[in-house]
Amino acid sequence: MHQATYGTLYSAFCIMATKLPRQKHIPQRTCIVCRTTGAKRGLMRLVRDGEGRVSYDATGKRAGRGAYLCHLPQCWEQALKRGALVRALRIEGLQAEDTEALREIAQRIVVEATGMAAS
Numbered sequence: 001m002h003q004a005t006y007g008t009l010y011s012a013f014c015i016m017a018t019k020l021p022r023q024k025h026i027p028q029r030t031c032i033v034c035r036t037t038g039a040k041r042g043l044m045r046l047v048r049d050g051e052g053r054v055s056y057d058a059t060g061k062r063a064g065r066g067a068y069l070c071h072l073p074q075c076w077e078q079a080l081k082r083g084a085l086v087r088a089l090r091i092e093g094l095q096a097e098d099t100e101a102l103r104e105i106a107q108r109i110v111v112e113a114t115g116m117a118a119s
């Protein structure tokens, strides 16, 4: 009885050991501008929906092609102004109101990141 239990436990342990990945796979998130990876301070996900509209995805789970941006103001600037976001999301271009909405988010991020109120 004791041996059987031990054997069962041992094989269960072996199965677990072989099934445990040596390195946990973390979905790679990279800022589309500066190429910062990982979730040090958390990358922000922007998502493109079926109509090509782009918005900030606070949950990070919305369906659609996503792109990540870090908290650096210059990354948002480049993403919106120099078309990094357009390229990353493979869209023709950003709609004016989407750009406006993303700019507002970028403003909030800057305020939060620097702890300074926008004046």
Ligand SMILES: [Zn+2]
Pocket: 031, 032, 033, 034, 035, 036, 069, 070, 071, 072, 075
């Ligand atoms: Zn960045």
